[in-house]
Amino acid sequence: MKVTRRKALLSASAFVGASVLPLRVMEGRAAAQQVPAKTDIASEPVSLSDFEVMARQRIPHMAYEFVAGGAADEHTIRWNREALDKIRLRPRILIDVSKVDTRVSLFGQEMPFPILLAPTAYHRAIHPEGEVATAKGAGAVAATYVVSSATTTPLEEIARVATHPLWFQMYVQSDRGFTRDLVHLAEATGCRALCITVDTPVLGARNRQQRVKFELPPGVKTPYLFDVNTGRGAIMRPQREIVTWKDIDWLRSFARVPVLLKGILNPDDADQAVRAGASGIIVSNHGGRNLDTVPATADVLPQVADKVAGRVPILMDGGIRRGTDVLKALALGAKAVLIGRPYCYGLGVAGAEGVSRVVSIPRTEFEMAMALTGRSSITSIDRSVLWPASQ
Numbered sequence: 518m519k520v521t522r523r524k525a526l527l528s529a530s531a532f533v534g535a536s537v538l539p540l541r542v543m544e545g546r547a548a549a550q551q552v553p554a555k556t557d558i559a560s561e562p563v564s565l566s567d568f569e570v571m572a573r574q575r576i577p578h579m580a581y582e583f584v585a586g587g588a589a590d591e592h593t594i595r596w597n598r599e600a601l602d603k604i605r606l607r608p609r610i611l612i613d614v615s616k617v618d619t620r621v622s623l624f625g626q627e628m629p630f631p632i633l634l635a636p637t638a639y640h641r642a643i644h645p646e647g648e649v650a651t652a653k654g655a656g657a658v659a660a661t662y663v664v665s666s667a668t669t670t671p672l673e674e675i676a677r678v679a680t681h682p683l684w685f686q687m688y689v690q691s692d693r694g695f696t697r698d699l700v701h702l703a704e705a706t707g708c709r710a711l712c713i714t715v716d717t718p719v720l721g722a723r724n725r726q727q728r729v730k731f732e733l734p735p736g737v738k739t740p741y742l743f744d745v746n747t748g749r750g751a752i753m754r755p756q757r758e759i760v761t762w763k764d765i766d767w768l769r770s771f772a773r774v775p776v777l778l779k780g781i782l783n784p785d786d787a788d789q790a791v792r793a794g795a796s797g798i799i800v801s802n803h804g805g806r807n808l809d810t811v812p813a814t815a816d817v818l819p820q821v822a823d824k825v826a827g828r829v830p831i832l833m834d835g836g837i838r839r840g841t842d843v844l845k846a847l848a849l850g851a852k853a854v855l856i857g858r859p860y861c862y863g864l865g866v867a868g869a870e871g872v873s874r875v876v877s878i879p880r881t882e883f884e885m886a887m888a889l890t891g892r893s894s895i896t897s898i899d900r901s902v903l904w905p906a907s908q
């Protein structure tokens with residue numbers, strides 16, 4: 518039979534129609550099949566911002582404000598995000614990315630991916646299981662959890678449930694004997710590194726916390742700390758904490774694990790930190806919680822990296838919410854990143870499981886971003902991953 522051009526066209530469109538429609542239906546079915554039974558699809562979080570929305574709806578308002586808030590008008594919180602958003606990536610095509618290796622090694626510790634949990638205070642104000650749930654959630658996905666010295670759970674209890682190495686964050690407190698004991702305790706409980714937070718000689722103007730009159734739930738205590746977040750209670754001290762470079766020398770003189778300085782923005786401070794013997798540097802503005810209108814960490818990271826020139830590893834935090842952010846931070850000179858607020862939301866919404874999920878999402882996205890920019894290993898990530906104008 519002779520097939521006219523018109524008939525051919527009609528049958529082709531019938532074919533197209535037949536193939537397109539069922540495909541849509543199939544996609545719908547496939548999606549439905551992937552959703553576990555009884556899951557509330559509308560609220561199934563697929564990105565870290567979904568967790569924030571869920572946390573806002575589900576956790577106590579005071580806890581949400583404590584986590585979400587920052588200093589003063591919160592310009593720096595916004596800038597942390599904007600700085601990452603404005604960086605454009607530069608894809609590469611037709612490269613074999615069948616295997617993407619995200620492993621990094623920090624101070625002899627091998628990590629399957631370069632995302633750590635930043636130290637955050639008061640987990641029992643966010644979820645009844647507090648830091649125990651965080652440690653379980655981190656361990657389940659092999660993430661390193663930096664325990665805050667404003668923990669509401671003793672280190673021994675956290676270490677007991679941890680299945681992956683912990684690090685410990687601390688402040689040099691005016692009672693130096695107490696500070697020394699805390700270092701020893703952290704080491705004795707197996708913490709592999711100490712992050713000394715150096716950006717908080719005084720608290721910032723935490724207006725959101727003030728407005729909700731933030732306080733710890735009854736019975737919840739901080740075993741190791743003056744209260745940097747409320748400046749109240751046992752911790753409230755009339756005098757300021759005077760900590761200088763001499764104290765870093767002192768601390769290093771007896772610490773047996775690597776000492777990192779957390780809260781560096783100024784490249785000159787980064788240089789001085791290296792010369793003072795810091796094992797690593799964390800570029801951080803405390804998630805915009807201390808001094809509002811300091812620059813975004815992504816904006817200062819390249820300058821710090823240039824100054825440090827590979828002498829010690831640099832970590833970075835502030836606004837990391839996507840795998841693409843992780844890639845950008847690494848391209849700008851960080852060896853690894855930390856996330857703060859998102860896992861607090863995960864903890865509040867779903868305890869340990871929520872923490873695990875909050876780590877897994879950017880981890881998977883990071884692998885995707887590496888593949889899509891043609892990078893199959895961490896060492897192949899450099900500034901050429903970034904579109905030149907955005908560097």
Ligand SMILES: Cc1cc2nc3c(=O)[nH]c(=O)nc-3n(C[C@H](O)[C@H](O)[C@H](O)COP(=O)(O)O)c2cc1C
Pocket residue numbers: 583584585597635636637638665666667686714779801802803804805806834835836837855856857858859861
């Ligand atoms: C609720 C909360 C509590 C925090 N507590 C501490 C702390 O106890 N010690 C510290 O060094 N940093 C603390 N930070 C700062 C984080 O370690 C980290 O620098 C910051 O959260 C990273 O920014 P992000 O939240 O945008 O990811 C806290 C941050 C938040 C959100």
